[in-house]
Amino acid sequence: MSPSASAPVDASKEPPKPPQGGLDGYFKISERGSTLVREVRGGFATFFAMAYIIVLNPIILGSAKDMYGHQLDNKQLVTATVLTAAFTTLLMGVIGNVPIALAAGLGVNTVVALQLAPRMSWPDAMGMVVLAGFVVMLLVATGLRERVMSAVPLGLRKGIAIGIGLFIMLIGLVDSGFVSRMPDAAHTTVPLQLGGDGHLNGWPVLVFALGVLLTLALMVRKVPGAILISIVVMTLVAMIINSVATVPSWGLTTPEWPGNPVSTPDFGLVGEISLFGGFEKVGILTGVLFVFTVLLSCFFDAMGTIMGIGDEAELTDANGNMPGINKVLFVDGIAVAAGGASSSSATTCFVESTAGVGEGARTGLANVVTGGLFAVALFLTPLATMVPSQAATPALLAVGFLILSGSIRQIDWSDYTIAIPAFVTMLMMPFTYSITNGIGMGFITFTVLRLAAGRGRDVPAAMYAVSAVFAFYYLMPALELT
16 A cells, blocks of 8 residues: 555655654664554554454354364353454564454354364364464474465565455445345345345444445545544444434444443363364374365465555565565464464454554554453453444445555556456455455466466466465365365
8 A cells, every 4th residue: 555545644654763762663663654653543443343253253163063062162262262362463563563463263263163173072173273373383484484475476466465455345344234145045146235135224334334434534634543533433323322222233242331341251261172182083184184274274364464464554575575574474373373272263364454554553563552452351351342343344444445546556457467366366355255265266377377378487386386285275175085
């Protein structure tokens, strides 16, 4: 994103100032053209944009049963989810020094709940997640993960960034209820519809629509803190509406002051893992494929998010590479293992971090703020979950636009071997609701088109290897290996 694209950070054109103290020097706040206020503001915006995971992850994992019919305790899942998000987000801020928050990954938690757990015990399933994290760290230590990222052409990287922008816009529209899945009973091939019944009905959708307009209006007016101001204002509006009107449902979170804002964490699930017990249940081959499935999702989801947010936060060089990327990647590997060790499923980088970047966050200090808020949420979960998605998701639409406008002009549309893979990548992310699928299909398309154009030598060896891995991944069901 160009500095002038985001209204809230219009002062970023100023030349970097010398460090103003130890905190500034460590996090390179002035060097990256940011300020303490922006970092704090960005940390709050990111937390509010992703706080829904505190409620959603326990719902996904808690609704599934393992092969013995056991279900995970909801309160323990809330504690595990919040604890791991706080620890890994703080770790990424202090070590990686990037404004990329982490929490239990959506998608991979479904894999754990619906594919792994039914064929083994919960400790066995979480043990496989830990093993996937160890493999990620090994790939980072050997330099293979950074080599894969460096092999991605700049134009394709921009396609990944745009795909993430479109993806988070769709997430915002779906989570707010502005669009919804067409019920199967409708007997139609149309997957989405406006509102819940083809119309915009209800107070929650109105709150979202007003939030979008308020956010954009504040950005056009170049008001600092536009995104955070909108979240706070619309939360207050939602609370007022909820107190005076009858609202059937706000979704996962209801905008009302909790009767008892204090909650006692329950750490009963932390450490409840069996590293190799799953292999005894399903066999070596199937066990390896399960670990591979978790690994692939975590590896490329995080890769796409890191590349997209790094580009948006202007942390990359002219070639699209991020200095110090190995630290970021290693922390991500630790996060995957930590998620399994706490029984909250694999933890990964969250695209909702773009809400904080949109507020001007450029350093890991924003992560310290976000992680600190998650730590507080261990004891104040009812307060952390009182912000409705309709108040937080307008930020995703605004930031999605900024990502799109900042990257689309940097793709060479005259070179079809880059333009078409970039196009496939940016469309497949929202249409398949998966960053990993968008990257995989884009990589395969790039490799095939370069070969078709007689430019096979221009394809890095790492791209051939990753494309082959993705092809195998997509063919696994057809080969009946899982």
